[in-house]
Amino acid sequence: MTVPRRILVLSLAGAGDTLLATPLIAEVRRHFPRARIEVLTMQGTPPREVLAHNPAVDEVLGFDFMAAGRRRSVLECLRLRRRHYDLSFTVMPQNRLEYNLITFLIGARQRVGFEFMCNCGARPRLLLTNVVREDRRLHVVDNNLRLLTEGLGLPLKGSPPHMPRLFPQPDHEARAEAALRSLGALGQPWIGFHPGSGTTKNLILKRWPVARWAELARRVVSRHPEARILLFGSAEERPLRDEVARRSGLGPARITAAPDGQVLDTAALIRRMAVFVCGDTLLTHVAAAMGVPTVEIVGPTDPRATGPYGVPCRIVRLGLACSPCYFFSKHGIRCTHERPMACLEELDERLVEAAVDELLAAAAAPTQPTDSRSS
Numbered sequence: 001m002t003v004p005r006r007i008l009v010l011s012l013a014g015a016g017d018t019l020l021a022t023p024l025i026a027e028v029r030r031h032f033p034r035a036r037i038e039v040l041t042m043q044g045t046p047p048r049e050v051l052a053h054n055p056a057v058d059e060v061l062g063f064d065f066m067a068a069g070r071r072r073s074v075l076e077c078l079r080l081r082r083r084h085y086d087l088s089f090t091v092m093p094q095n096r097l098e099y100n101l102i103t104f105l106i107g108a109r110q111r112v113g114f115e116f117m118c119n120c121g122a123r124p125r126l127l128l129t130n131v132v133r134e135d136r137r138l139h140v141v142d143n144n145l146r147l148l149t150e151g152l153g154l155p156l157k158g159s160p161p162h163m164p165r166l167f168p169q170p171d172h173e174a175r176a177e178a179a180l181r182s183l184g185a186l187g188q189p190w191i192g193f194h195p196g197s198g199t200t201k202n203l204i205l206k207r208w209p210v211a212r213w214a215e216l217a218r219r220v221v222s223r224h225p226e227a228r229i230l231l232f233g234s235a236e237e238r239p240l241r242d243e244v245a246r247r248s249g250l251g252p253a254r255i256t257a258a259p260d261g262q263v264l265d266t267a268a269l270i271r272r273m274a275v276f277v278c279g280d281t282l283l284t285h286v287a288a289a290m291g292v293p294t295v296e297i298v299g300p301t302d303p304r305a306t307g308p309y310g311v312p313c314r315i316v317r318l319g320l321a322c323s324p325c326y327f328f329s330k331h332g333i334r335c336t337h338e339r340p341m342a343c344l345e346e347l348d349e350r351l352v353e354a355a356v357d358e359l360l361a362a363a364a365a366p367t368q369p370t371d372s373r374s375s
Helices: 015-020 022-031 046-050 065-081 097-106 140-149 170-182 200-206 210-223 235-248 263-270 282-289 349-364
Strands: 006-011 036-041 059-062 087-090 110-115 130-133 190-194 228-231 255-257 275-278 294-297 313-316
Touching: 006 022, 006 097, 015 022, 015 046, 015 140, 015 282, 022 036, 022 140, 046 059, 046 263, 065 097, 087 097, 097 110, 110 140, 130 140, 170 263, 190 210, 190 282, 210 228, 210 235, 210 349, 228 235, 235 255, 263 282, 275 282, 275 349, 282 294, 294 349, 313 349
Parallel strands: 006 036, 006 087, 036 059, 087 110, 110 130, 190 228, 190 275, 228 255, 275 294, 294 313
Antiparallel strands: none
């Protein structure tokens, strides 16, 4: 292939998905060190924060196609078309027709993307030049890397695991230290909880019940009296975090909310956690990118695709016959179980407690294997 001079990565689906695309971006940089690499994002500032200070990225572009309407979106695509991209990658999980239309209108000479197993009418073989079939057995990170290896026939140059990367700067680290110091517990083990999730497409249904989070907090603190719990989440999730703390009955000396901050501030703070407990969210992947042992509580989504990547982890799920039921689709989560959301509603906090205990024990005994998973 002709060596590209200008490359565009389209990551329009959200901040977590953008973070999972960073291994691909790093590999693209290794192959084309002199190319200009730009990333197009859509959903607010968090995806751009994910890419801040990333040495593989020359420029992060942002445009809200959903809010802009059809005419302004087409004009933006045509404006980007004048940049004359040689190569573009449309990363997972962009499987709607609109995403491929955006790619087509921007018009890179080679346009690499996916044909998804969930047929949402995306027409990839009509609008893209190089198409890779999604493999549901693989993680999103590994599927994205196939855009390079199978879409373009190029080998991976980096050594596995090809980890998602974030790049907190010294000021982010200093704020994290100051935040823990203000809570009066430097040197004590912290366990991070993230009880929230996104809300679009019914993704709020990925949340484990508040009462179970509160009971888990009580159990963890009872079993590990030296530990403290830090509740993470967006500013919009502050009421949720406050409710978990209140219902736990533990008081602010044992459980408290982390300060609201941008992605890299949050990443620097999560780096200081002994274990991070979460659902299937952006912060799952932030914790993994920071190398923090992670417990993921999973219901309707597939942990093979979106579980913590490359770190010690435990996947806790009931394994109902109908789960996972949500794959990459333009449709939201639609539970049809006779007991709605039984996959999460009936998931006992003792299972999560055991997973936390296992990871804490493994951290204290580093000679043990560090890459196992349990259900």
